[in-house]
Amino acid sequence: MASQYEVEHNVRLAEPPSNTRRINMSSFFSLLHRVTDSGTNTPHNNPNATPTLPDVANIFRLLQDQMQTLAATAPTDENRSFLLDLVSSLEDDINDPPTRLEGVGQEFLDALDRVNRKKLGQEDDCAICKIPYLEDQYCLVVELPCKGRHQFDLECVGPWLRSKGTCPMCREEMGKKKAVVVDNDGDEDDMDMIYA
Numbered sequence: 001m002a003s004q005y006e007v008e009h010n011v012r013l014a015e016p017p018s019n020t021r022r023i024n025m026s027s028f029f030s031l032l033h034r035v036t037d038s039g040t041n042t043p044h045n046n047p048n049a050t051p052t053l054p055d056v057a058n059i060f061r062l063l064q065d066q067m068q069t070l071a072a073t074a075p076t077d078e079n080r081s082f083l084l085d086l087v088s089s090l091e092d093d094i095n096d097p098p099t100r101l102e103g104v105g106q107e108f109l110d111a112l113d114r115v116n117r118k119k120l121g122q123e124d125d126c127a128i129c130k131i132p133y134l135e136d137q138y139c140l141v142v143e144l145p146c147k148g149r150h151q152f153d154l155e156c157v158g159p160w161l162r163s164k165g166t167c168p169m170c171r172e173e174m175g176k177k178k179a180v181v182v183d184n185d186g187d188e189d190d191m192d193m194i195y196a
């Protein structure tokens with residue numbers, strides 16, 4: 001007895017407002033891909049991919065937009081000042097863009113340690129978006145190879161890593177470590193992964 005009118009699709013037209021604060025960075029990535037010539041290994045091995053300064057400045061501007069937008073709706077003062085700190089540190093890159101991007105390649109992101117959901121607590125959240133990881137059933141959390149082993153949503157930290165190449169939290173440079181950390185220099189935090 002349901003009338004045809006009730007089965008319209010338009011109920012699904014608008015996605016339910018998701019509670020994520022993650023920013024769509026697609027224009028960032030399309031510009032990045034253009035500039036880095038599709039991210040082949042290290043940019044400095046690729047002399048053909050010399051980005052123009054305005055392009056580089058734009059990459060940083062888009063990244064700054066991401067942080068600015070998040071800061072505008074920051075749920076805590078701490079989060080806001082963290083984000084605004086990132087925003088202001090990007091100001092120099094925009095005004096005086098480096099001749100080549102210091103960021104890591106896509107393969108670096110692909111190789112980052114994924115944090116298993118089972119190891120995440122209800123309270124654990126991403127320092128960038130402040131959303132508890134477990135609120136997103138598809139969360140993809142990565143651990144950076146910095147000393148603090150800082151964790152973020154891959155989606156949140158990806159653009160920063162690709163363009164800045166540092167941990168947003170402690171600003172440790174990732175580029176030098178390349179790939180995944182196999183040998184940690186000195187510190188003996190050799191998890192539970194002994195050679196099989």
Ligand SMILES: [Zn+2]
Binds near residue numbers: 022128129152156
């Ligand atoms: Zn996040």
Ligand SMILES: [Zn+2]
Binds near residue numbers: 149150171
């Ligand atoms: Zn860090």
